Amino acid sequence: xxxxxxxxxxxxxxxxxxxxxxxxxxxxxxxxxxxxxxxxxxxxxxxxxxxxxxxxxxxxxxxxxxxxxxxxxxxxxxxxxxxxxxxxxxxxxxxxxxxxxxxxxxxxxxxxxxxxxxxxxxxxxxxxxxxxxxxxxxxxxxxxxxxxxxxxxxxxxxxxxxxxxxxxxxxxxxxxxxxxxxxxxxxxxxxxxxxxxxxxxxxxxxxxxxxxxxxxxxxxxxxxxxxxxxxxxxxxxxxxxxxxxxx
Amino acid sequence: xxxxxxxxxxxxxxxxxxxxxxxxxxxxxxxxxxxxxxxxxxxxxxxxxxxxxxxxxxxxxxxxxxxxxxxxxxxxxxxxxxxxxxxxxxxxxxxxxxxxxxxxxxxxxxxxxxxxxxxx
Numbered sequence: 001x002x003x004x005x006x007x008x009x010x011x012x013x014x015x016x017x018x019x020x021x022x023x024x025x026x027x028x029x030x031x032x033x034x035x036x037x038x039x040x041x042x043x044x045x046x047x048x049x050x051x052x053x054x055x056x057x058x059x060x061x062x063x064x065x066x067x068x069x070x071x072x073x074x075x076x077x078x079x080x081x082x083x084x085x086x087x088x089x090x091x092x093x094x095x096x097x098x099x100x101x102x103x104x105x106x107x108x109x110x111x112x113x114x115x116x117x118x119x120x121x122x123x124x125x126x127x128x129x130x131x132x133x134x135x136x137x138x139x140x141x142x143x144x145x146x147x148x149x150x151x152x153x154x155x156x157x158x159x160x161x162x163x164x165x166x167x168x169x170x171x172x173x174x175x176x177x178x179x180x181x182x183x184x185x186x187x188x189x190x191x192x193x194x195x196x197x198x199x200x201x202x203x204x205x206x207x208x209x210x211x212x213x214x215x216x217x218x219x220x221x222x223x224x225x226x227x228x229x230x231x232x233x234x235x236x237x238x239x240x241x242x243x244x245x246x247x
Numbered sequence: 248x249x250x251x252x253x254x255x256x257x258x259x260x261x262x263x264x265x266x267x268x269x270x271x272x273x274x275x276x277x278x279x280x281x282x283x284x285x286x287x288x289x290x291x292x293x294x295x296x297x298x299x300x301x302x303x304x305x306x307x308x309x310x311x312x313x314x315x316x317x318x319x320x321x322x323x324x325x326x327x328x329x330x331x332x333x334x335x336x337x338x339x340x341x342x343x344x345x346x347x348x349x350x351x352x353x354x355x356x357x358x359x360x361x362x363x364x365x366x367x
Contacts, residue, residue, distance in 0.1 A: 060354075062350050062351070062354050063350055063353065063354075064346055064347070064350045065346050065349050065350060066346055068343055068346055068347070072343050072346070072347065075347065076346075076347040076350055076351065079347055079351060080351050080354060083351070178343065
């Protein structure tokens with residue numbers, strides 16, 4: 001993978017941590033469904049064969065020297081994509097939940113809309129969800145809270161199937177939430193006067209392994225994200241009042 | 248109550264000795280030992296100075312001076328812990344940025360090596 005050659009250049013990033021059971025299939029499926037798009041797996045210091053299997057499947061791999069968590073891994077991918085000059089980046093999770101068949105749909109929405117971010121939403125067309133009850137409750141709470149902050153409804157605020165353009169890439173390469181980044185990232189974008197649009201996508205069950213977000217962690221997740229949202233709102237409001245540009 | 252004061256005095260002396268030993272063995276950097284030394288010294292001085300202890304308990308409205316000392320000690324250690332949290336947060340941010348930069352540089356290096364090999 002070299003510098004992006006075209007003004008419409010797209011990069012697919014796949015954050016992965018110990019995903020040896022799924023990563024090979026995920027990369028192969030992406031290359032099969034979107035053959036001309038480079039795939040970058042960001043390995044968050046896995047202790048299994050994730051790196052080797054991703055390379056064998058045809059992906060480039062960005063290896064983090066130690067475990068940073070999802071946000072740190074995704075931001076590393078954004079930083080590299082920004083440095084290489086890519087105009088668009090779409091993130092697909094390494095566990096196989098996101099169907100690469102929807103990449104084209106997200107990419108077209110990114111190009112044709114004036115939005116800086118496109119979210120693949122599992123709830124827009126009445127599609128199913130594989131979330132547990134606590135997570136589903138959390139999503140409902142976040143929808144309610146985000147509605148007045150974002151100024152419009154967001155149906156799937158926790159979706160990781162997300163595409164961004166270069167303007168958002170620049171923002172995220174400098175500042176990106178480290179833990180549970182999806183919701184806070186929306187607030188960061190909104191505070192920068194950027195916008196987002198959702199497109200319906202069908203999500204699948206994980207190919208292997210279990211989600212790291214257990215019922216107990218879901219409660220911590222809700223608290224953590226609410227605090228992050230609140231802090232971001234305060235931070236950007238203060239900058240706005242002081243007349244400083246948002247960093 | 249004298250027992251509690253003596254215990255706190257002993258605790259602060261032990262803390263000073265422990266921090267000194269840790270700095271000497273390079274387990275703690277000097278700049279991060281300052282907070283602990285300051286906390287231990289405040290605890291030591293107040294636990295040995297009856298007038299200071301009375302003044303503090305009067306100021307806080309706590310009738311039992313050793314309890315006032317415990318309150319002060321708790322506050323001092325809370326400040327130390329908060330300062331350390333600020334330092335840890337800064338270090339974590341720097342650490343993440345460094346790790347990402349290392350990964351990106353390694354990626355560029357690998358790409359460069361592959362190109363060089365291909366041209367041979």
